[in-house]
Amino acid sequence: MTVTPSPSMIEGSASKNGWTLFKESFQHFLASRLNRFSFGLTVCLLLLIVIAPFIAIYPYDEVNPALGLSPPSWAHPMGTDQAGRDVFSRVIYGARTSLSIGLVTVLFGLLTGVTIGAVSGYLGGWVDEIIMRIVEIFMSIPGIVIALALVSVLGPSLPSIVLALSIRRITQFARVARGSVLSVKSEDYVTACHAIGMSNLRIIFVHILPNCIGPIIVLASVLLGNVILTESTLSFLGMGIQEPTPSWGTMIAKGNEYLTFAPWISVFPGLFLFLTMIAFNLLGDGLRDHLDPRGGSVV
Amino acid sequence: MLTTVILRRLLFSFPTILGVATLAFLLGHMSPGDPAIAAMGLDLDGESMIDPDELARVREELGLNKPLIVQYLQWIGNALQGDFGTSYVSSTEVSEMVFEALPTTMLLLVLTMSTAIISGMALGIVSAVFRGRSMDYVARMIAIIGVSTPTFWFALVLMLTFAFAIPIFPMNGPVSEHGLIAMALPTLAIALHPAALIARMTRSSMLEVLSQDMIRTAAAKGLGKWRVFMVHGLRNAINPVITVIGFQFANLMGGAVAVEFIFSLPGLGSLLIEGIYEKDILLIQGAVLVIGVAFALSNLIVDLLYMVIDPRIRV
Numbered sequence: 001m002t003v004t005p006s007p008s009m010i011e012g013s014a015s016k017n018g019w020t021l022f023k024e025s026f027q028h029f030l031a032s033r034l035n036r037f038s039f040g041l042t043v044c045l046l047l048l049i050v051i052a053p054f055i056a057i058y059p060y061d062e063v064n065p066a067l068g069l070s071p072p073s074w075a076h077p078m079g080t081d082q083a084g085r086d087v088f089s090r091v092i093y094g095a096r097t098s099l100s101i102g103l104v105t106v107l108f109g110l111l112t113g114v115t116i117g118a119v120s121g122y123l124g125g126w127v128d129e130i131i132m133r134i135v136e137i138f139m140s141i142p143g144i145v146i147a148l149a150l151v152s153v154l155g156p157s158l159p160s161i162v163l164a165l166s167i168r169r170i171t172q173f174a175r176v177a178r179g180s181v182l183s184v185k186s187e188d189y190v191t192a193c194h195a196i197g198m199s200n201l202r203i204i205f206v207h208i209l210p211n212c213i214g215p216i217i218v219l220a221s222v223l224l225g226n227v228i229l230t231e232s233t234l235s236f237l238g239m240g241i242q243e244p245t246p247s248w249g250t251m252i253a254k255g256n257e258y259l260t261f262a263p264w265i266s267v268f269p270g271l272f273l274f275l276t277m278i279a280f281n282l283l284g285d286g287l288r289d290h291l292d293p294r295g296g297s298v299v
Numbered sequence: 300m301l302t303t304v305i306l307r308r309l310l311f312s313f314p315t316i317l318g319v320a321t322l323a324f325l326l327g328h329m330s331p332g333d334p335a336i337a338a339m340g341l342d343l344d345g346e347s348m349i350d351p352d353e354l355a356r357v358r359e360e361l362g363l364n365k366p367l368i369v370q371y372l373q374w375i376g377n378a379l380q381g382d383f384g385t386s387y388v389s390s391t392e393v394s395e396m397v398f399e400a401l402p403t404t405m406l407l408l409v410l411t412m413s414t415a416i417i418s419g420m421a422l423g424i425v426s427a428v429f430r431g432r433s434m435d436y437v438a439r440m441i442a443i444i445g446v447s448t449p450t451f452w453f454a455l456v457l458m459l460t461f462a463f464a465i466p467i468f469p470m471n472g473p474v475s476e477h478g479l480i481a482m483a484l485p486t487l488a489i490a491l492h493p494a495a496l497i498a499r500m501t502r503s504s505m506l507e508v509l510s511q512d513m514i515r516t517a518a519a520k521g522l523g524k525w526r527v528f529m530v531h532g533l534r535n536a537i538n539p540v541i542t543v544i545g546f547q548f549a550n551l552m553g554g555a556v557a558v559e560f561i562f563s564l565p566g567l568g569s570l571l572i573e574g575i576y577e578k579d580i581l582l583i584q585g586a587v588l589v590i591g592v593a594f595a596l597s598n599l600i601v602d603l604l605y606m607v608i609d610p611r612i613r614v
């Protein structure tokens with residue numbers, strides 16, 4: 001978190017600076033073996049976004065009908081699909097698709113949702129009432145239903161998929177940010193900010209939000225898994241990423257037709273999806289215990 | 300006193316339901332393509348061949364030439380009377396299709412919910428009672444695997460294993476064809492995720508209560524071990540668990556969409572997907588509306604249940 005120098009002495013009372021505190025906290029987090037495991041797995045998966053072209057043995061769309069539906073071998077470690085495309089390469093590129101959609105969606109949801117929630121909680125009154133009503137409306141429709149309906153209306157393009165996936169995350173971030181803001185809003189240091197005549201925006205973004213960051217980080221890590229799952233469900237139902245772009249959901253759906261005699265086509269992407277979910281869920285658990293030990297926020 | 304609180308809560312759920320309806324209406328309005336052309340049974344490609352007078356007549360007939368706000372009020376008015384319009388694609392009343400699909404989904408959700416609550420709470424209690432021992436470890440492993448398993452993938456794996464490789468259960472098809480057994484695999488597939496969440500919440504909530512002094516007092520009084528756990532422990536740990544259960548309805552319906560589709564169960568989820576594939580906007584609107592209202596109502600029930608169980612909330 002960046003703390004801009006300010007004329008007041010309010011934020012400068014700690015003897016250690018932010019970076020040292022962060023480093024200590026991070027070392028403490030990595031002291032647990034389970035946290036090391038989930039953090040390592042997450043980093044590896046995120047690395048795939050960048051290094052996919054170097055790991056994948058074949059281009060994801062290289063068709064080779066002669067090799068169609070061949071079982072796993074040295075040349076094709078996860079076998080080939082009906083068009084003779086290498087399943088391993090497609091799974092690796094699929095990680096890139098799923099994870100980058102997940103990251104962009106969560107980032108977009110975080111920025112928008114936290115801003116809305118923080119303003120709502122800080123201002124209170126009728127603004128808060130209206131915003132929270134709207135949030136509640138979106139909370140009462142399942143995420144996949146909103147996403148399916150929106151994609152069917154907007155067409156299955158990348159921006160519309162990201163938008164469809166973010167809407168529910170925005171409301172989830174807004175709720176958590178609002179709750180955190182409400183809990184620190186009446187602290188003495190906020191009153192002090194008012195007293196020296198700071199603007200509302202400055203109080204919210206510089207003084208309140210950095211103190212609410214814990215639950216928001218926890219939510220982000222949990223939602224990352226969640227978004228990836230929704231995206232693959234969407235793709236599985238044919239309303240997400242479209243062929244030939246590889247996506248785990250689409251691969252599972254396609255492989256479903258050959259499930260009984262070529263199970264590798266859908267088993268391997270499913271396994272990767274499962275691993276990704278494990279990594280993000282464990283990371284979320286670890287972060288929650290670490291940053292927000294009393295918070296029971298359930299998503 | 301309690302009645303006022305309940306009445307107020309009822310009043311509060313009204314704007315939410317209205318909001319869901321507005322959302323469903325806007326969804327239909329946002330969709331590309333002209334509903335009048337769809338109603339005439341033509342593709343968008345055939346647009347140039349359309350007789351403008353005929354188009355104007357159909358627009359008039361469907362009320363599409365009126366201002367948006369009038370269309371909105373009419374739509375809400377009709378929806379309130381259970382009339383969601385007639386599908387342009389299948390020429391059937393949308394309400395008829397929706398209410399035909401509703402029982403399947405409701406049965407599925409009730410079965411799933413009970414399975415998830417019973418197995419999830421049992422797992423959570425075992426985990427908390429045997430904290431730190433191998434039983435706890437196994438239960439927590441099951442819970443984390445359950446939370447991380449994609450529902451649609453699990454449904455496929457169940458189908459491959461218990462309907463294809465070992466044919467105990469039917470591959471797919473409605474209850475009317477196979478009887479209740481048709482619900483077995485879909486129920487298991489959807490229940491795994493909420494059961495795992497319920498187990499985790501039961502465990503952490505139980506552990507928090509079990510560390511309190513009153514538990515030691517109860518044990519010191521000479522009460523039996525399980526009596527202390529179930530009566531003093533669980534009774535005080537139940538509130539957060541109910542909250543999680545309340546959240547699960549949205550989760551379950553989300554799972555039901557894909558699972559109904561995989562097992563060809565003729566429920567709301569299959570209907571929604573059918574609407575999406577066929578670009579049947581009225582059907583999508585109707586399904587979204589009914590699902591949304593069902594949730595608003597289930598949230599209401601959970602809140603009311605909460606008031607009955609925890610007197611502090613009534614204030």
